[in-house]
Amino acid sequence: MNVNGIFNQLLNHEELTREQTKEILIGITKSELNDAEISALLTAIQMRGITVDELLGFRDGILETGLSVPLAADRYIDVVGTGGDRKNTFNISTTSCFVIAGAGYKVAKHGNYAATSVSGASNVIANHGVKFTDDIDKLNRCLDECGIVYLHAQLFAKAMKFVGPIRKALPFPTFFNLLGPIINPSKPQCQLLGTATLDQMRLYNQVYQRLGIDYGIVNSVDGYDEISLTDDFKVTTNNYEKVFKPSDLGFDYAKPEEVVGGATEDEAKQIFDNVLANKALPAQKNIVLANAAFGIQVLEKGQKDVSECIDIARESIDSGRALATFKKFVELNS
Structure with missing residues (x-):
C-alpha cells in the first residue's frame, strides 16, 4: 500500500477508489499504518466528506477481515x-x-x-x-x-x-x-x-x-x-x-x-x-x-x-x- 500516495490524493482533494479504501482498512489491521497516520486519514476524509465508493471500500475491508455469518435462510x-x-x-x-x-x-x-x-x-x-x-x-x-x-x-x-x-481520542465523529x-x-x-x-x-x-x-x-x-x-x-x-x-x-x-x-x-x-x-x-x-x-x-x-x-x-x-x-x-x- 502506497501510504504517501494516498495522503497526496487526500491533500489534493481527490477521491479514493473502493479498492483503495478496502486496502487501507486491511492495512490498518496489519499495522501498516501508525496511530498518527490513521488519525490523519480519519480527519482528512471527515473534513472532505466520504464518498459512496470510499464507504463501500471500508465496508468491504471490515467484512473481509471479520468473521462472516452464513445463515441458513433465504430472506431476512x-x-x-x-x-x-x-x-x-x-x-x-x-x-x-x-x-x-x-x-x-x-x-x-x-x-x-x-x-x-x-x-x-x-x-x-x-x-x-x-x-x-x-x-x-x-x-x-x-x-x-x-x-x-x-x-x-x-x-x-x-x-x-x-x-x-x-476514534475515542478524536474530538469529532468520523x-x-x-x-x-x-x-x-x-x-x-x-x-x-x-x-x-x-x-x-x-x-x-x-x-x-x-x-x-x-x-x-x-x-x-x-x-x-x-x-x-x-x-x-x-x-x-x-x-x-x-x-x-x-x-x-x-x-x-x-x-x-x-x-x-x-x-x-x-x-x-x-x-x-x-x-x-x-x-x-x-x-x-x-x-x-x-x-x-x-x-x-x-x-x-x-x-x-x-x-x-x-x-x-x-x-x-x-x-x-x-x-x-x-x-x-x-x-x-x-
Missing part, C-alpha cells in the same frame, strides 16, 4: 439506526425486530452497546441474561427455532478494535460511525435503516442501490434516526420516496417524552418489555408498529400496503407471538 432483515441523534430513545429498532420475527419473518439483528443513548441493542439484550455468541451452529439454530438471531458487533468486526482508541449499519456479517438481503439527517439518507440510498438489496430508509423531520411519530417522516425504498404524517398510518403525533428510553438501562429494559407484553403507552406501541411495518413492507418487496403491514405487526403484539418469540430467544441464548 436487519432493522437498525445510524445512532448519533442524541435523542436517547428507547430501543425502537430492537423491539421492532422481535415484532417482525413474531409475525413469522426472519430477522438477523446486528447491534452494539450504546454510544450516545442510555441503552443500545446489546445493552437491552444482555440485560435479559443473553450471552452473545459467534458460534454459527448456535446462531442458525436460534434463527430456525425462533426466527431471529442477534449478532453482537464486537464479536465479528475485528477491524474496529484497531481504530477504537483513536466516517466509521456510518459503517455500523452496513457491516452486518450475515449480509442480509433486506434492511430498514433509520438516519438522523437527509444527507445520510441520500448517502445510504446510493450505497444500498450499489449493494443491490431491498431496503427502506427512514428519517423523522425533527431529527430522529427512526420513525418517532413526533413529527412527519420521510421514507425512501427501492420502490418509492414519500413523506408521511402519523395520521397517514392511523396514529396520533407522539410527544418527545413518550419516546425517551429512560435514565437508566433498567428503565429502557422495562419499556422494551412493556411493548412486547402489550402493556406500553399507546404512543410507544404505535412507534414500534410503524417501524416494524415498514420493515415488513421491505421484506414483502413493497407488495403490501403499509396499512396491511401495520395490521401484521399489531397482530404479532396483540396475539402474544412477539413476546413468545423473545422468551424463546432468551431461552436459547442464556
